[in-house]
Amino acid sequence: MDKFKFKYSPILVGGKAMEYYNLRKTGHDIDYIVHKYDYNKISKIQEPNPYMPTQTPGITYRDGKLDIDYFLNLYQYDYNYLKKNAIKHNNILIISKDDLILVKSMTAFDKTNKRIGKITVKKNLNDISLLVNSLSKENYNF
DSSP: TTSSOOOOOOOETHHHHHHHHTSSOOOOOEEEEEHHHHHHHHHHHSSOOTOOOSSSOOOEEETTTTEEEEEEEEEEEHHHHHHOOOEEEEEEEOOOOOHHHHHHHHHHSSSSTTOOOOHHHHHHHHHHHHHHHHHHHHHHOO
């Protein structure tokens, strides 16, 4: 992420956000939602990833063995929407647990995206379960 200078703090989503909440370790990449201004700036330096689904345009930057994905939005949920409930952490924002459930649900149940396989669906459903259990413990002590 140090390669790019952001005007707006990127929002951490996906597995690394799950790790931030101590729910599980991240996978092979780190995902961010970025403001349209920053997305346009990055796209002048780095080509958009042609393998990203059309409903979630993104740019992938390889930093050694790690892929860093910068998304303009996840489905209809963009930077401005997700920023409302995000948590400030150093120079980035972390997606809220509630919004993480929302975007993981959209991915898990997206029948239009042919790239989402059974493993991805299962992982997202497991993440949703971890998030709901975590929120239940925090808010209702069960």
